Amino acid sequence: MIPFVDLKAQYDSIKEEIDEAIQSVLNNTSFIMGEELIKFEEEFASFCNTKYAIGVANGSDALILALRACGIREGDEVITVPHTFIATTEAISNAGGKVVFVDIDPKTYTIDVSKIEEKITEKTKAIIPIHLYGQPADMLPIMRLAKKYNLKVIEDAAQAHGAEYKGKKVGSIGDVGCFSFYPGKNLGAYGDAGIVVTNNEGIAEKVKLLRNHGRITKKYEHDIEGYSSRLDNLQAAILRVKLRHLNKWNKSRRRNDKKYNELLSNVDGVITPYEADYAKHVYHLYVIRTEERDKLREELKSKGIATGIHYPIPLHLQPAYKYLGYKKGNFPVTEKASQEILSLPMFAELNDEQIEEIVELIKIIKNNI
Numbered sequence: 001m002i003p004f005v006d007l008k009a010q011y012d013s014i015k016e017e018i019d020e021a022i023q024s025v026l027n028n029t030s031f032i033m034g035e036e037l038i039k040f041e042e043e044f045a046s047f048c049n050t051k052y053a054i055g056v057a058n059g060s061d062a063l064i065l066a067l068r069a070c071g072i073r074e075g076d077e078v079i080t081v082p083h084t085f086i087a088t089t090e091a092i093s094n095a096g097g098k099v100v101f102v103d104i105d106p107k108t109y110t111i112d113v114s115k116i117e118e119k120i121t122e123k124t125k126a127i128i129p130i131h132l133y134g135q136p137a138d139m140l141p142i143m144r145l146a147k148k149y150n151l152k153v154i155e156d157a158a159q160a161h162g163a164e165y166k167g168k169k170v171g172s173i174g175d176v177g178c179f180s181f182y183p184g185k186n187l188g189a190y191g192d193a194g195i196v197v198t199n200n201e202g203i204a205e206k207v208k209l210l211r212n213h214g215r216i217t218k219k220y221e222h223d224i225e226g227y228s229s230r231l232d233n234l235q236a237a238i239l240r241v242k243l244r245h246l247n248k249w250n251k252s253r254r255r256n257d258k259k260y261n262e263l264l265s266n267v268d269g270v271i272t273p274y275e276a277d278y279a280k281h282v283y284h285l286y287v288i289r290t291e292e293r294d295k296l297r298e299e300l301k302s303k304g305i306a307t308g309i310h311y312p313i314p315l316h317l318q319p320a321y322k323y324l325g326y327k328k329g330n331f332p333v334t335e336k337a338s339q340e341i342l343s344l345p346m347f348a349e350l351n352d353e354q355i356e357e358i359v360e361l362i363k364i365i366k367n368n369i
């Protein structure tokens with residue numbers, strides 16, 4: 001049995017530090033907006049090389065609050081891709097915006113920068129590139145377009161803690177960056193949590209207001225209506241411990257990627273992940289591509305190997321987005337990818353023997369298909 005991610009193995013490796021951090025929050029019973037949160041925000045901002053980091057309740061809220069802090073309002077168009085988790089597009093709608101899709105690049109699975117400009121209209125106000133699977137989107141052309149058309153850029157870095165674009169940490173390149181700390185992420189909490197990072201003081205102040213009921217400084221004074229979306233101190237204390245290990249874990253993920261690539265290089269009909277020249281990929285997911293994907297997945301499952309599909313139904317074909325009027329064939333690169341991609345087990349503690357076992361099984365199954 002090889003799980004898709006192994007949160008228990010990770011916890012066992014840092015148990016003492018984690019237990020101590022949790023106990024210390026329990027001892028001082030400061031659960032909301034306390035010292036641990038302030039420290040974590042400073043440490044995460046420093047990790048991303050941004051001036052500000054504002055902890056929020058989850059990655060989805062990070063996107064909603066970032067969009068609202070960037071001034072997105074009813075009817076504004078926001079460009080993103082149909083090959084992402086629905087949280088990205090939900091956030092656009094929840095902030096009042098209209099989702100506009102652009103297809104992905106077939107090699108990196110991130111937004112195809114050559115197809116953005118044709119979708120920009122007078123109503124376009126922002127672009128959300130997704131650093132999918134841990135690989136940064138091609139940010140430079142995106143930033144050039146944003147400058148030309150006066151658009152905000154909101155990086156969805158939910159899957160890419162520590163990834164770099166031309167030596168810069170993701171989250172620090174656009175106007176604002178959004179991270180999720182959902183437990184299985186490269187940096188995961190023990191529950192829900194998220195954060196917004198930015199170098200823009202105005203955006204940082206607005207997100208701070210929005211996350212805590214529009215409260216200024218006094219308890220029952222509210223500048224605007226906001227949300228109840230704070231990152232609690234227990235999660236912050238856990239994340240502070242885990243942040244200290246993140247570089248080491250990302251290094252292991254990159255090592256595991258190399259091992260998989262090496263072993264899969266002589267397996268016919270399997271395409272291994274592509275790392276762009278500009279990128280330092282952090283392999284939140286290790287995604288291969290093959291034509292007999294469903295059969296391979298089924299057989300691996302029967303042998304105890306857990307896999308995933310990220311994502312099986314493109315967003316433009318989801319019932320939730322029927323109202324946008326897109327049809328099958330509108331985004332062919334996304335549609336083809338959704339039929340062929342398969343995420344293999346990937347986590348820092350995955351070892352060579354496990355990777356060898358997975359690849360051996362893939363070889364045997366492939367030979368029999």
Ligand SMILES: Cc1ncc(COP(=O)(O)O)c(C=O)c1O
Binds near residue numbers: 060061
């Ligand atoms: C690309 C992407 N964006 C946004 C989110 C939303 O994060 P959360 O689950 O913390 O709300 C996720 C997490 O699952 C994600 O993968």
